[in-house]
Amino acid sequence: MLFMLTTSDAGVLKTVDRLAGDEDKELLLISDAVYLAREAMAEVLSGHSIDEVYAEEAALAKRGIKPSSTCETVDMDRIVEIVLNSQKLIQL
């Protein structure tokens, strides 16, 4: 299940856990959510059993954020691909 996050509030990850249940979880971080891609947040994300974390390249660049090594930086072409590959997509 793909979650497109738009907020930097890590509290939204509890909602991700509830909605995903036993399904695999992927995060696509856009807008202010790319703050969750920082190295300082890697431990927080690891506590939620996230399978893949993607962060939008343009949103990272706009904020001067260097993502953690566990996060894949993605351009818009790749985001289109990720969306089309997702079986379920929820924006939070």
Next chain:
Amino acid sequence: MATITITLISGAAENELADFALRFSEAALEGGHKMNLFLFGNACNLANQEVAWTGDRGMNQELTDFMDSQRLLEKVKSVAEKGALIHTCHTTEYVRGTEGCEYTDGVSRGNVGSSLTKFLLTSDAAFTLGG
């Protein structure tokens, strides 16, 4: 090739999501996919032609440049020209008092019952963006 529908509920300037939706649409169209955009809620304000203020704007150039960076009309026109189907929700226009305003090129009056339903029934992927 896939058909993708975005139900957009954020307008320009309130956050970055309308801009994201339009950049996503552009990339999808350039990748050979079909795009449907349904302008719902505040996003219906993206549908209309601009009406320029003719008096003293009361903004210096720096502020004007900043505000211009958040205006999205040209991007709406661009994705429409590239083939996106863009419909509004006329009810959300009505409540904002903009239902009679002229649409920009490529935007059509629509509604949830027919426009959005048709978009969703003919899409391979769909998501809502905004809030």
